[in-house]
């Protein structure tokens with residue numbers, strides 16, 4: 277799905293005669309070789325790709341931040357702000373304690389409880405951003421993604437979602453139209469997080 281996003285951004289490939297002919301000329305054996313058979317290669321490629329996109333999303337978040345915020349001034353508190361901001365793109369129903377379905381894994385009816393980012397998605401995201409920060413020259417001791425406040429927050433989210441029995445509304449995600457007038461919709465954080473939700477099975 278991330279590749280779809282990229283392909284759509286470019287100009288539509290109306291006619292690429294050379295490319296097509298070249299492709300069609302490939303003998304079957306060659307095309308088989310071109311296919312990535314090694315699943316671990318695919319996974320690490322996806323991870324790197326995802327990490328780069330997460331890093332770009334966070335950079336965009338900093339650029340849109342009011343008051344302006346530079347990476348060097350970024351603290352754990354700002355990372356928490358970022359995580360809470362991402363909740364608006366969440367797909368996981370987390371029941372409040374007042375909801376009659378609080379603690380129910382399979383509620384029989386809809387309820388007005390908010391959708392949030394699943395703990396597993398946030399946890400994986402923080403792991404990637406933490407690595408990206410150091411790859412971009414940040415010092416481990418200054419890493420805002422490794423801050424104690426962030427660790428505590430993630431633990432709190434995990435525990436509260438486990439109690440509320442947050443359930444993921446995966447089927448609805450395709451039908452939701454993009455939020456047009458929200459400046460934040462310039463970034464596709466939901467796409468960033470969706471793929472990690474399926475990749476990380478430690479949600480429950």
Ligand SMILES: [Zn+2]
Nearest residue numbers: 371375387389
């Ligand atoms: Zn509810």
